[in-house]
Every structure is written in C-alpha cells, then in structure tokens.
Amino acid sequence: MIRFGMLLSAPMPPLDKVMNIAAMGEEGGMASLVVPDHTLMVPPGFTPSALSILSALAVKTRKVMLGTGVTDVVRYHPSVLAQFFATIDHLSSGRAFLGLGAGEAMNIVPFGLDWRMPYTALREGIEIMKRLWKGERVTFEGKRFRLRNAFLQIKPVQPSIPIYLGANGSKTRELAGEMCEGWMPIAETPETYRKNLRDVARGCEKAGRSLDEVDTALQIYTAIDPDPEKAMKKAWQFGGVIIGAVEKAEQAGYQLELPEDFSRKFYFEKLLVEDEMLMKFVKLSGLVTEEMVRDFFIVGTPEECIDRIEEFRRAGVRHFMIINIGPDPKYVLKVYAEKIIPAFS
Template structure:
C-alpha cells in the first residue's frame, strides 16, 4: 500500500484568512492522508492578470492570487488548533536561496518539536519569481542550494557547539544552533530536483526525492536510479531514500467535464509553468523560449492578459493531459499505478480542478478527487 499526501496553497479568502487552508487540511484528515503539505511562495506562480472570475470561478472566493500566507506559520497554527489526525506536515517546497538556511533549519526543527516528530522539510532551489524581484541573486541557484544543504546539515549536526564554516553564500563564524532533534531525529529532508547536478545533491543529502511530475514514468525511474546511485557514491544506503512526487490533479464528475476544464483558458495558462521539454514532446514550442524551464523561470506578475492569451492560444489538449494526473477517479488510480510500477512509493496530490471558469464544477470536483485519493491509498 503506497502512502499518499495532500498538498494545498495557503491562499486567504477575503473575510477568512484560514478558511480555504483549513478546509484542505480537514479534507486530508477525512481521506486519511499520510501527510499534508503547503507550498512556500511570496507570490503566485499563476499570472495575476488571469486570476479573474471569467477564467477561474474560484477567484470569487480568493480574489488575490498573490496573497500567499507564510507556510511555516500556518502549519504551526494547524498543528496547535487541530487535534484530528496524526498526519505528517510538510513544506512542499521551501526555497534554499530566499531563506537563509539557518532560518530554515530553525523553522523545520521548531515544527518538528511542536508536532512531536511529524515535520518534513521539503526544499529545492526555488524559483526566479521568489528571488530575483526581491533582490536575491539568481545567477547560481544550484550552487546556492548545495551550500544551503551543507549549512543545514552542519547546524543540525553541531550538537550546540560553535560552527565556523567557509562558504561563498552562507559562511558561518562561531554560529550556534542549540535546538535539539525530536527523540534523536531531525525532520526528514525531501528534495525537489530534476537536473543531473540536483539529482546528485539529492543522493547526498535527501531522505526522499520529491520532484514535480514534469516527465514520464519511465523517465522518473531513470532519474530515481540516478539519485540512488549518487546516494551509494556518497556512502549512503540507496534503498533508504523515499521515492515521492508532486502531482497536479484535475478531475470531475464526467469525462466531458474534465476535458472541458483541461481545455479552459485557465489550464492553458497554467501550462506556461511546464518546461519547454514537455512542450516539445507535443510538437509545440514554449512561447517563452526553447530553453525555458517553466515554473523555475517564470515571473508571472509581469505577464499581462493580452500576452498570456497570445502565448496559450495553441496549447494542445495532449500537453495538458501530460502535465497532470487527469480523469475520473478510476483513471487517476490507473495512472498512479503506472508510476508505482516505475518506482514511486509516495505520491502527493494537489487538486487543480478549480482552475476553470465554473466555480460550481470546481467545487464539485472535490468528491471525485477524494474518491481518487482513497483509491490510490489501496494500491
């Protein structure tokens, strides 16, 4: 039986900052999820120019797509206010560049103590939109990530002793980290990685590999093998690394409703977050360049409505189907089973079904999403 996590965006409603996130959390409890995850963004990866009710019905409920709540604070709030369930709580994922790694180490260790060992530190290089506009250098994100991981491990392993460590990004000079691990264990580190150098870093530092699903199951298996080879090269047990993935998921009450949602302007806009290599698989070029990496490179807040409509006018349905889990609950379970057969053991699902003009259909998709979630747990 695979383990399954539920991911959400911490977006406030106009009159209730926590209503949407709390609803997602309670859905995770009701479906007996093994973990609950929040993304970590200062602003949205979706263009604010397109977050309008005519494109996204749910914009009536959450009108400010760039108003992201701070996720570590929210997870602490959920842990304190909700005694239902014993899910693990994770950040999926935080940013190794925008946040100083000492602060990230402190936040994760704090949540781990507060939840009695249920915190997971999901981490990656981050995205350009969360760094460059805020004055953080984006020229060497992978090198910065590697140094951040080494810093976090150095602080966690210091046993409260003074730490001095040279680094081009995060030098430590008589630094102190005196929090303690919960029952001798620090939070697990789940790394979001895709390219060769990041896969090698995952093998060195991670407890689990946690990419977004932007490639095929067969390619997932190949990259998982690369991660485990890197772990072995680093003197670690390669079988100890978990095999996770983040799936964006679109479902509905019928196949017609699902296809209509996939072909909506909202979903075509979301496709800008897919890398150019995924577009090429469907014989189309990414409008932002053949080397565009998608969500890692996009700065959505500067994209106006007219430009987005032009960029997304020819997005094929096949690309949209390939960019996410999609279909009826039974179809989604079958798709996850194929990934499981290629090494996946821990899918994490984010319900993207609200990215369509119909608010009613978007909300109604919650029931088939829950059915698919329960079906995956039985795999």
C-alpha cells in the same frame, strides 16, 4: 508502501477554509500536507506565508507529515530554516519535513535578492542545516555561507528533519540522492519520472546509499469526475505548468512551437512584474494538448485515475502529493479516501 499527500496550493482560499481542507485531508487518509512557499504566485492571488501556515497546521493536525513544497535558502538563511523546522517538529511531535529547492525567479528577482550560485547555495545550506540539527557548533567557510561557532538552542524531535528536494534538473536530482531523504519534483510523466530517477540513483551510489533510503515523491495535478470530459476541461486550465517544464515535455516526446526567446528562466523572471509577459504565457498555455495533460496529470474517472496512478507507481513513485484541481474538489477528496488510497494500501 504507496502513500498519498496533498498540496495546499496558492493562490489559496481564506485561511479558515485552508484549515478545514487540511482537516478533511487528514481524516481522508492523507499521509502528508504540503504548503508551497511562494512570495508571488502564478496565477496571481492570495499568497500567505507558508511557514506561518505550517505553524497552524502543526497544532491543528495529529498524524500527517507537514512540510514545504518547496522553500529555499535564498530568502531564508539556513540557520533560520533550521530553527524554524526544529520548532515545527516540536509543535507537531516529530512530523516536520523540509521541502527545499534552489529558488524560483518570481520569488527572488523582483525583490533584489542575491541568487548567485544557486546549486552551491543549496548544497551548502543542506550541509549546514543537517549539522545544526545534530546540535553541532558549526564553523563553515563556503562560497555562499560562512558561519563561525554557530549553533541552535533547539534540536528536532526527530534525529534530523527529513529534507525532500524539489529537484527538476539532473544535477539537483543527483544531489537529492546523495544528501536528502526525499525527491519531490513536479511535472513528470511516468516515462520522464523513470528516466530522471536514474539521476537520483546515481547520487545514492555516489554516497554509498540505497535508493530505498530516498522517499520518491511526486507533486502532481489531479482532476477526477464521473464525466471524464468534465475532468479534462478543468485540468486543461492548468496546462501552463507543462509550459513551465518545457524540457520535460520535450523529454516525453512532445514538440512545442515556442518563441525563439522562450526560456523558463526568462519568462518566470518577468511573469509577475510585466503584464505583457503574463498574457504571452497564457497564450502559450493554449499549446498544451489534452494528450499532454493526460500524460502529466492524474485526470479522468476514478477507475481511469487508479490505472494512471499504477503507471506512475511502476515508474517508481511511492509518495503522491496531489494538487486537487477537480471540478468538485470535495468529490476528488472523497474518491481518494474511499477508493484510491484503499486500492494502494
């Protein structure tokens, strides 16, 4: 079964409009609402607390899954996330999921947070949260976390909160297959998704699981318009996400002439605290071609977008988490509700 969800992406409009957009998405057949958890955001703008927004959505919606896309165990201790998502699960009558990642430099480095051993912290955090959700008293001696007879006084409505890993590297993709209920990367082409899904499958095999036990999702930008050139013009403005995923662009066969000192980690550590670096990033985004945007995004007329979604479906995507960047966002939602979702039902 193919499902569609929607990211309520920062920078955001005023929060009353966010609630209205969420309601439109649910009414239009979206299966999930995803809130990116950022302290700082590129491009800069209004960036409220994702966890607070989820609390509001839990009581404003009735059917959709609700989760982050993604949060981390650097800014929040695993016990804090475990308690929060168990609470959201009660508020939403069992509709919470936890989108999790290793952390992003823009949210961590400027604030002086301890980011040692990110993979280790992620793996330990997943184990701790799963044990706490089961109602265990947890004693844990890890390299990043230590708990002594720790427990929660709330359990989720679900047997456990599904964890979706926003894994964009081979090691974390394998972890998604080994320990998590979903994989939700960003910036993939059908070709790279098909290849990278093998890492998830390898993790499943390692844990004695079937890949069918993992919800294979994708966060993906979408711009739809009766005029395909108009849709492309708007989508191209968001091409910087491909620069931020330069390894996948290369994996897809694109060669970007980037500065020798470029690395995703280097740029994203300084992007929001140094104006010069932000301007360099904007300039680099101009290297992204329409062909690349068409390969990484869902863009064009409704018919073209249905064909594009089918390519991603054949690559293994079962849950499309769209980021609506259309020239007319209401038109995009209407197309998904009336044409795209029914076409894949």
